[in-house]
């Protein structure tokens with residue numbers, strides 16, 4: 077699903093950025109351009125980022141205990 081229409085950024089791209097270490101709106105701006113257009117996507121993008129930070133996916137090949 078597109079989160080940032082100005083820069084055609086999807087929720088999956090935000091999740092991948094979070095998994096790679098993005099931790100703030102500034103990180104998302106630098107890496108993906110989030111918020112650098114109209115800015116309407118910022119709160120939704122932060123919500124996606126915070127979901128991944130709070131509940132990171134299992135590493136590939138490993139099962140949760």
Ligand code: FES
Nearest residue numbers: 080082113114117
């Ligand atoms: S929708 Fe992301 S900057 Fe406009």
